[in-house]
Amino acid sequence: MTDKAEGSLLYLDDVSVSFDGFRAINRLSLVLEPGEMRAIIGPNGAGKTTMMDIITGKTRPDTGDVLFDGSVDLTRLDEAAIANLGIGRKFQKPTVFESHSVEDNIALALKSRRGAFAALFHRRSAAEQERIDGLLSTIRLADKRHLLAARLSHGQKQWLEIGMLLAQEPRLLLVDEPAAGMTDAETAETAILLKEIAKTQSVVVVEHDMTFVRALGVKVTVLHEGSVLAEGSLDAVSANPRVIEVYLGR
Numbered sequence: 001m002t003d004k005a006e007g008s009l010l011y012l013d014d015v016s017v018s019f020d021g022f023r024a025i026n027r028l029s030l031v032l033e034p035g036e037m038r039a040i041i042g043p044n045g046a047g048k049t050t051m052m053d054i055i056t057g058k059t060r061p062d063t064g065d066v067l068f069d070g071s072v073d074l075t076r077l078d079e080a081a082i083a084n085l086g087i088g089r090k091f092q093k094p095t096v097f098e099s100h101s102v103e104d105n106i107a108l109a110l111k112s113r114r115g116a117f118a119a120l121f122h123r124r125s126a127a128e129q130e131r132i133d134g135l136l137s138t139i140r141l142a143d144k145r146h147l148l149a150a151r152l153s154h155g156q157k158q159w160l161e162i163g164m165l166l167a168q169e170p171r172l173l174l175v176d177e178p179a180a181g182m183t184d185a186e187t188a189e190t191a192i193l194l195k196e197i198a199k200t201q202s203v204v205v206v207e208h209d210m211t212f213v214r215a216l217g218v219k220v221t222v223l224h225e226g227s228v229l230a231e232g233s234l235d236a237v238s239a240n241p242r243v244i245e246v247y248l249g250r
């Protein structure tokens with residue numbers, strides 16, 4: 001372990017993982033500061049998903065350090081323990097409870113020891129209702145609260161799932177291609193939404209949509225063949241000849 005991780009929220013150093021002899025992640029190092037939002041871009045097969053799998057404990061690295069909060073060794077924890085630490089992950093495909101209302105989806109996701117039945121049928125305290133209302137307004141679905149989740153557009157389902165993750169009060173949110181399949185208007189709104197969220201939570205967003213990444217206006221990490229190819233503002237990495245060659249110029 002290393003002092004360099006001190007003060008960071010997420011610290012990956014010299015991380016490698018191979019599948020059947022193929023190095024999907026190759027000596028990857030990446031540091032996320034508390035309160036930071038970072039965009040991860042890179043060609044297909046660059047290792048973006050595998051990196052998220054390593055952070056969330058789905059995949060164990062062969063070598064390297066993966067530390068949360070400067071000192072918690074994520075390579076020793078299972079997926080449930082990592083989720084409990086406050087690392088939430090949103091996969092590309094929305095997974096909401098389609099046959100429940102928008103509001104009940106949020107209620108189900110709220111931290112509660114009562115279980116699903118109670119979450120839906122017990123009398124909500126004023127504090128719980130206030131929290132639900134706040135989350136619905138954050139995800140732009142306050143006026144859709146009584147609609148069945150099945151009736152939402154694809155983009156709205158993505159927002160609902162983001163709201164369900166926020167209900168669990170994560171410290172770090174990992175978001176995989178949120179803009180995929182969204183309309184232009186939804187994409188623009190999602191960038192604003194994530195920027196709002198990033199005021200209170202750290203966020204890592206994997207995305208291919210450069211208009212969306214530009215709208216986020218955050219530091220960008222370009223992955224290629226399992227390593228960091230470039231890091232900096234979108235303008236800086238876009239002007240990098242290697243990035244143009246392997247990714248943006250194609």
Ligand SMILES: Nc1ncnc2c1ncn2[C@@H]1O[C@H](COP(=O)(O)OP(=O)(O)OP(=O)(O)O)[C@@H](O)[C@H]1O
Binds near residue numbers: 043047051
């Ligand atoms: N469980 C696995 N077994 C074997 N190979 C794997 C496994 N997971 C990932 N890979 C390989 O590792 C490489 C990196 O894949 P990964 O899905 O992380 O890339 P990515 O950057 O997320 O790509 P995309 O943009 O297409 O989602 C790919 O060549 C992939 O085929």
